Amino acid sequence: MNSKEPLLVIENLNVSYGAIRAVRNLSLHIDKGEIVCVIGANGAGKSTLMNAIMGMVKRQSGNILLEGKPLAEKSYQVVAQGVSLSPEGRKVFAPLTVYENLMMGAFPRKDRENIERDLEWVYSLFPRLQERRNQHAGTLSGGEQQMLAIGRALMSRPKLLLLDEPSLGLAPIIIKDIFKELKRINSEGVTILLVEQNAKQALMLSHRGYVLQTGEILMEGPAHELLANPEVEAAYLGTTKH
Amino acid sequence: MQTLLQQIINGLSLGSVYALIAVGYSLVYSILLFSNFAHGGFLVIGGYICYFILRTAGANIWVAGLAAMLGAGISAILTERIAYKPIRERTNITLYLLIASMGMSIVIENIFVILAGGRFRALPPVIPTKPVNVLGVATTSMFDILSLVTAVVFLGCLQLFLTRTKWGLAIRAAAYDLRVAGLMGVNVNRLVSIVFFVAGVLAAVGGIFLSARYTLYPQLGLITIKAFIAAVIGGLGSLPGAVVGSLILGLAEMLTAGFISSQMRDLVVFLLLIVTLLIRPSGLFGKEVKEKV
Amino acid sequence: MFGGYIDGIIILLCINSIAAMGVSLLTGFTGIFTLGHAGYMALGAYISSLLIIKAGFHWLAAVLLGGAGAMLIAWLVGIPTLKLMGDYYAIASIGLGEAIRLVLENWQSLTRGSRGIPGIPIYTSLPVAIIFFVVMATAMFFLLNGKYGRAFKASRDDYIAASLLGFNTAHYRVLSLAISAFYCGISGALLAGFLSFIQPIMFDMLKSTELTAVVVFGGLGSLSGTLIGTTIITLVTELFRPISQYRMLIYGAVIVLIMIFRPEGIMGQHELHPRLILNLFRKEKSQSAEGGKM
Amino acid sequence: EEVVKVGYLAALTGDWAAYGQTELKSAQLAVEEINASGALGNLKLELVPYDFRSRPEDAVNAVRRMINQDKVVAIVGANSSGVNIATAPVVNQAGVPQIGTVSTNPYVTMDESGKVRPYSFRVCFTDPYQGKLIAYFSAKDLGKLKAAILYDVSSDYSQGLREFFIKSYEDYGGKVVADLGFRGGQDVDFRAQLTEIRNSGADVLVLPNMGKEMALIMKQARELGMNDIVFVGGDGYGEFMWEIAGDAMENSYWINHVSPEDPAMQPFFEAYKKKYNDECKEFVNGILAYDAVYFLADAVKRAGKADAEAITKALAETKGLQLHHAVITMDEFHNPKDKDGVVLIAKDGKGRFYKKVRPE
Amino acid sequence: MSSYILELENVNKFFGGVHAVNDMTFSLKKGELAGLIGPNGAGKTTIFNLITGVYDCDSGHITFKGEDITGLKTYEVIRKGIARTFQNLRLFPRSTALENVMTACQQHHNYSFLEAVTHLGRWKATEREIKMESLELLEKVGLADRAYQAAGTLPYGHQRRLEIARALALKPELLLLDEPAAGMNPEEVQELNLLIKDIHKTFDLTILVIEHHMELVMEICPHVICINFGAKIADGTPTEVQNHPEVLRAYLGEEVE
Numbered sequence A: 001m002n003s004k005e006p007l008l009v010i011e012n013l014n015v016s017y018g019a020i021r022a023v024r025n026l027s028l029h030i031d032k033g034e035i036v037c038v039i040g041a042n043g044a045g046k047s048t049l050m051n052a053i054m055g056m057v058k059r060q061s062g063n064i065l066l067e068g069k070p071l072a073e074k075s076y077q078v079v080a081q082g083v084s085l086s087p088e089g090r091k092v093f094a095p096l097t098v099y100e101n102l103m104m105g106a107f108p109r110k111d112r113e114n115i116e117r118d119l120e121w122v123y124s125l126f127p128r129l130q131e132r133r134n135q136h137a138g139t140l141s142g143g144e145q146q147m148l149a150i151g152r153a154l155m156s157r158p159k160l161l162l163l164d165e166p167s168l169g170l171a172p173i174i175i176k177d178i179f180k181e182l183k184r185i186n187s188e189g190v191t192i193l194l195v196e197q198n199a200k201q202a203l204m205l206s207h208r209g210y211v212l213q214t215g216e217i218l219m220e221g222p223a224h225e226l227l228a229n230p231e232v233e234a235a236y237l238g239t240t241k242h
Numbered sequence B: 001m002q003t004l005l006q007q008i009i010n011g012l013s014l015g016s017v018y019a020l021i022a023v024g025y026s027l028v029y030s031i032l033l034f035s036n037f038a039h040g041g042f043l044v045i046g047g048y049i050c051y052f053i054l055r056t057a058g059a060n061i062w063v064a065g066l067a068a069m070l071g072a073g074i075s076a077i078l079t080e081r082i083a084y085k086p087i088r089e090r091t092n093i094t095l096y097l098l099i100a101s102m103g104m105s106i107v108i109e110n111i112f113v114i115l116a117g118g119r120f121r122a123l124p125p126v127i128p129t130k131p132v133n134v135l136g137v138a139t140t141s142m143f144d145i146l147s148l149v150t151a152v153v154f155l156g157c158l159q160l161f162l163t164r165t166k167w168g169l170a171i172r173a174a175a176y177d178l179r180v181a182g183l184m185g186v187n188v189n190r191l192v193s194i195v196f197f198v199a200g201v202l203a204a205v206g207g208i209f210l211s212a213r214y215t216l217y218p219q220l221g222l223i224t225i226k227a228f229i230a231a232v233i234g235g236l237g238s239l240p241g242a243v244v245g246s247l248i249l250g251l252a253e254m255l256t257a258g259f260i261s262s263q264m265r266d267l268v269v270f271l272l273l274i275v276t277l278l279i280r281p282s283g284l285f286g287k288e289v290k291e292k293v
Numbered sequence C: 001m002f003g004g005y006i007d008g009i010i011i012l013l014c015i016n017s018i019a020a021m022g023v024s025l026l027t028g029f030t031g032i033f034t035l036g037h038a039g040y041m042a043l044g045a046y047i048s049s050l051l052i053i054k055a056g057f058h059w060l061a062a063v064l065l066g067g068a069g070a071m072l073i074a075w076l077v078g079i080p081t082l083k084l085m086g087d088y089y090a091i092a093s094i095g096l097g098e099a100i101r102l103v104l105e106n107w108q109s110l111t112r113g114s115r116g117i118p119g120i121p122i123y124t125s126l127p128v129a130i131i132f133f134v135v136m137a138t139a140m141f142f143l144l145n146g147k148y149g150r151a152f153k154a155s156r157d158d159y160i161a162a163s164l165l166g167f168n169t170a171h172y173r174v175l176s177l178a179i180s181a182f183y184c185g186i187s188g189a190l191l192a193g194f195l196s197f198i199q200p201i202m203f204d205m206l207k208s209t210e211l212t213a214v215v216v217f218g219g220l221g222s223l224s225g226t227l228i229g230t231t232i233i234t235l236v237t238e239l240f241r242p243i244s245q246y247r248m249l250i251y252g253a254v255i256v257l258i259m260i261f262r263p264e265g266i267m268g269q270h271e272l273h274p275r276l277i278l279n280l281f282r283k284e285k286s287q288s289a290e291g292g293k294m
Numbered sequence D: 001e002e003v004v005k006v007g008y009l010a011a012l013t014g015d016w017a018a019y020g021q022t023e024l025k026s027a028q029l030a031v032e033e034i035n036a037s038g039a040l041g042n043l044k045l046e047l048v049p050y051d052f053r054s055r056p057e058d059a060v061n062a063v064r065r066m067i068n069q070d071k072v073v074a075i076v077g078a079n080s081s082g083v084n085i086a087t088a089p090v091v092n093q094a095g096v097p098q099i100g101t102v103s104t105n106p107y108v109t110m111d112e113s114g115k116v117r118p119y120s121f122r123v124c125f126t127d128p129y130q131g132k133l134i135a136y137f138s139a140k141d142l143g144k145l146k147a148a149i150l151y152d153v154s155s156d157y158s159q160g161l162r163e164f165f166i167k168s169y170e171d172y173g174g175k176v177v178a179d180l181g182f183r184g185g186q187d188v189d190f191r192a193q194l195t196e197i198r199n200s201g202a203d204v205l206v207l208p209n210m211g212k213e214m215a216l217i218m219k220q221a222r223e224l225g226m227n228d229i230v231f232v233g234g235d236g237y238g239e240f241m242w243e244i245a246g247d248a249m250e251n252s253y254w255i256n257h258v259s260p261e262d263p264a265m266q267p268f269f270e271a272y273k274k275k276y277n278d279e280c281k282e283f284v285n286g287i288l289a290y291d292a293v294y295f296l297a298d299a300v301k302r303a304g305k306a307d308a309e310a311i312t313k314a315l316a317e318t319k320g321l322q323l324h325h326a327v328i329t330m331d332e333f334h335n336p337k338d339k340d341g342v343v344l345i346a347k348d349g350k351g352r353f354y355k356k357v358r359p360e
Numbered sequence E: 001m002s003s004y005i006l007e008l009e010n011v012n013k014f015f016g017g018v019h020a021v022n023d024m025t026f027s028l029k030k031g032e033l034a035g036l037i038g039p040n041g042a043g044k045t046t047i048f049n050l051i052t053g054v055y056d057c058d059s060g061h062i063t064f065k066g067e068d069i070t071g072l073k074t075y076e077v078i079r080k081g082i083a084r085t086f087q088n089l090r091l092f093p094r095s096t097a098l099e100n101v102m103t104a105c106q107q108h109h110n111y112s113f114l115e116a117v118t119h120l121g122r123w124k125a126t127e128r129e130i131k132m133e134s135l136e137l138l139e140k141v142g143l144a145d146r147a148y149q150a151a152g153t154l155p156y157g158h159q160r161r162l163e164i165a166r167a168l169a170l171k172p173e174l175l176l177l178d179e180p181a182a183g184m185n186p187e188e189v190q191e192l193n194l195l196i197k198d199i200h201k202t203f204d205l206t207i208l209v210i211e212h213h214m215e216l217v218m219e220i221c222p223h224v225i226c227i228n229f230g231a232k233i234a235d236g237t238p239t240e241v242q243n244h245p246e247v248l249r250a251y252l253g254e255e256v257e
């Protein structure tokens, strides 16, 4: 299923905030149909990387190519090119209802007739959202908002789905469900770039992984290799009872 | 009784002019969440364009009105592009926008002081002002009826647009968070431009009505303060609120002046504002979304 | 000292700065946007003038009482109205400022209405203005550098978090308003003693707007910025007096430009500090870079 | 050749910009004419105009700048009593004479203790006098004894005029049946007050206001069907009011300093039009600013030098000076003595000379 | 007086039709380290909000140190000795990390208004103390080197720790932590475990922590309460709760090891 055809290629990306160089000379690629996972400590630059792809922060230098074509610099154009992000910290539209939030996710789509169907699909992924569809998103619980953020990103039916810590604040049972769903979404042809603290589960789900440290790529490789790597194990996977 | 009816009619007619202004202001507020003090400037621009085209080019009111609406709409877009866009792209602190808008309002006012002089002008009587008798007991003018109808029609269309279309939804989403709206594929700049254009058009209509009903001069924009107050009473960002607030304000002014004391008119306006807000801190129609902690 | 004109400008600068500091406390440090503070200047001016003229007070006592009176009224008005947030308070404050002016205009038996009060003894000499300015600026700097300053900023940045840190935010909002009204009241009283004539129209919304604009211009949350801002705006308007008609246009344009190119104001959130002067005008996305290096 | 520097305090921006701009243009015209005529011998007038944004506190600094930086020997302006009262302490302390153009409040030239301000002058008549003129004309000439008054609470000019009108009107046997206020500036709608006036049965509506407000009031009154009430106003009259009020202006009366139809003023209007390609619609301000400069020039001529003290003395001694709009003699309070009031009647799109009045 | 520091008695909270907290009753002994778990939207954060007075209870009572605190204003509750962190971070983003902590720390130090405007009297010594204590706390949570960075620009995980430091600066007797480990990797969670245990010991605190990271709750909390749909479904030791069928079904998932 891994077609080896690159979907997204990043070359020598640099991003700075004032004097802080958050992403340094970073190169990575994601092939069509892959799930790629980026792990790293707090402040490693993972979110910055995601935001740079989406055009939410300014790229200082470097190229990003989507299917061989340069990726736009403005976020709305990036979305139009088929990339969508579930951002860190959820960022749901608080005063809009759950339903309206999901419809915002579908904003760039032209195929109106399929939107209803996808809405049902998202509701089936997260039944809680259906229950709460007319509640203002701002009053949802943390986990419910997270579900909404993921659902909203899915509603655009992207080629490439970016998820910044999707498991943040979710109950264990939901995390399992979500990871299972991600696998299924992926098998339906959506390529996924995932940033996770829940590194072990994320790597188990992914094909390949990158380890980020202070803005630079420290390691990369097939997910199972990283899982087995003692250094990675010690630094990022933790020795938990689970 | 007759006096009461007359004052009510006076109040409604004043209120409808406020409404035209308040709706445009509220529209901008609903998306960028700041009080655009330059709105009064768009009004003045619309008024002057209409005036000069009527006076010098001798065009008819429809042409002049259209030109004024276009002109004010485009000026509104330009104002946004020049003065607000750089700010909102940098920061989400709306206070900066508010100050910039005050600056812009000073700039626009003084451009006209220089170009057109400070003189008071009036549109030729293109809009019928002849008295119309209401039920045989009170008098109003064609003009007032027209302005009330115009306000209601514009508002109705806007309201439909906002609640029924996906662009309307996008406006409300962008109102909450511009950056994340961009993340949804909304071309935020275009969206904001559209909003400003509509606001500018509304302001021009208000400006034409104001300069025909009253007079045209560079400081005419000051009247928008009353319209702002009306919008706040109605609930910022709520278009029906803007209209209802305007009518209430118009009525309050006229009834106070008529039955209590004309000097107390503004005092009552401010009291009304404050009392309304104390009872309903986000205005009559404003939604009070309690922040979740 | 330097000839009347320069003296006059310095005095006016001191007077404006005192008022601007008041507004800076409220808007810059407590996050409450006001467009009605000229009303408190009016209160200070009228109270002190009337005390001097009608009750024969010594001017110094009258000035202080002018400030105190403005403060008292602000406090009374603030308790109910400061529940309003954001633009709601801003618009309401226009109403409050105008209401004060309206009362002054209509209470003719006491204030002579819009005809104003002439013949106020001129007591705001250069040294008086400078002394008042220095004392009040120092007090404000001191106040902000310490627990009150942090409490104000906390209620500005996130009033829910602040109350969850044990701050009675309502109390701090009212306190901030009261202090700022005191500053504006003193400033108004000094203005009365400088012009010897006051009229309600001097304290209209334009004046309020100017005060706030100056504060934003200097940098919200920076007192030294407020002072620099006041100085620049005052001097620029003086400087451009000969090109008369274009003066207000330039004034407006300057406000817009500063918002575009440096929306955080001249000083941002920073106080004047030798280290900062070097990279004052360097463009940056956020304050973090500086914060990190210090 | 010696230059006589004269400050001109003009409201070029802000609410009074329309008046201030006309004043400055007229004053400049006068200066050019006087210099060209050589009437001052080797003295040459030079105008130093500063804007004061229609704000008194700004005016104080402008005046200080004129005196201390530019070393003017006299100041003309401003067009507002409030401004002249605010600047009076400065000019009187510095000893530089200042001539108000349309500053009609008594306190412009008199301090609170009732003493004359030695360096303050004006070319217009005062509010008490104007109030009396309006009262006299309404009661005696028109025979209207039930007056309504609608004045601007926020304007010192309007408030003063109202007070003096009411005082005199009752002496002449009239009765004020409605006394209502409004706030100038933002308020543009007066129908509430007018409805009340309509109910009061007044037969004359007295308007002691600025032109914009008066025009709007008249227009709205006629719209409310108040067709019989007569309007009488003060020197706020301006030709631009026709544009706003249109037919509602017809047959209203205006007490004024001067008539625009006055043959003596026609050369001025023509010169103004020629120089600026614009009608001098705010003609009262224009003419009084113009004549204020002539008034000053006469004093300069008699003083013979660019010296503030000498000019002040000459100004105070002015007697029987023929200006364009009137003959003036300074009284002990530096007001032109017994100037006739001119009554204008608005007819056929223009303010026309109706008669002169001098109340008994 | 009971030995309980915090007691909830039949507390109910509705949001429109949502019964967010349903007849909740539980108590914490002084010095306990307890965990509060439950599925998303179960009402955990709402319970914190009720305790701290952010929301008013619709019915029921909350007692702190034997004193009824139901209906008190937020800041009054906090002053009784309760501190909390937030699920959605609520730092003062434009202030530095140090200032954030100092803002909380000053609640226990006093000088008068007069001393504040003159910088005389106790001002200098007190301000120094506040600063020193705050720096110590930053050190404790491992943020000493970030003291002067604006809080809003810290990485997410650091911001969470800064919140803990800020809450500790209030010198509370009861500390409520709302998902402190969110956004941390397992390694960092381990560090956090140690940190929580450490502060529990050194500051002699009662701690109630909401978490979805089971490796944290089960390891450090001797007392675990699990809720669902606003109602309590289990209350006991980690092992008891972990094996409670209802908890397994509703929260952990069937195949939990």
Ligand SMILES: Nc1ncnc2c1ncn2[C@@H]1O[C@H](COP(=O)(O)OP(=O)(O)OP(=O)(O)O)[C@@H](O)[C@H]1O
Binding pocket: A017, A018, A020, A021, A022, A040, A041, A042, A043, A044, A045, A046, A047, A048, A049, A088, C286, C288, C289, E152, E153, E154, E155, E156, E157, E158, E183
């Ligand atoms: N707006 C900003 N201004 C200044 N510095 C920033 C800003 N945003 C992030 N940084 C800095 O950039 C670096 C990378 O941050 P980033 O948020 O990308 O980390 P991360 O890997 O996503 O961490 P986490 O796992 O905690 O989310 C950090 O050192 C952070 O302090």
Ligand SMILES: Nc1ncnc2c1ncn2[C@@H]1O[C@H](COP(=O)(O)OP(=O)(O)OP(=O)(O)O)[C@@H](O)[C@H]1O
Binding pocket: A139, A140, A141, A142, A143, A144, A169, B290, B291, B292, E015, E016, E018, E020, E038, E039, E040, E041, E042, E043, E044, E045, E046, E047, E087
């Ligand atoms: N202000 C509010 N208005 C309406 N509903 C609310 C409000 N606050 C919370 N709710 C609802 O109450 C329920 C409980 O919310 P709460 O935030 O307590 O959940 P939680 O247990 O903390 O969940 P999570 O683990 O996802 O954070 C949720 O379903 C939420 O939608």
Ligand SMILES: [Mg+2]
Binding pocket: A046, A047, A048, A088, E156
């Ligand atoms: Mg991150």
Ligand SMILES: [Mg+2]
Binding pocket: A141, A142, A143, E044, E045, E046, E087
């Ligand atoms: Mg929660």
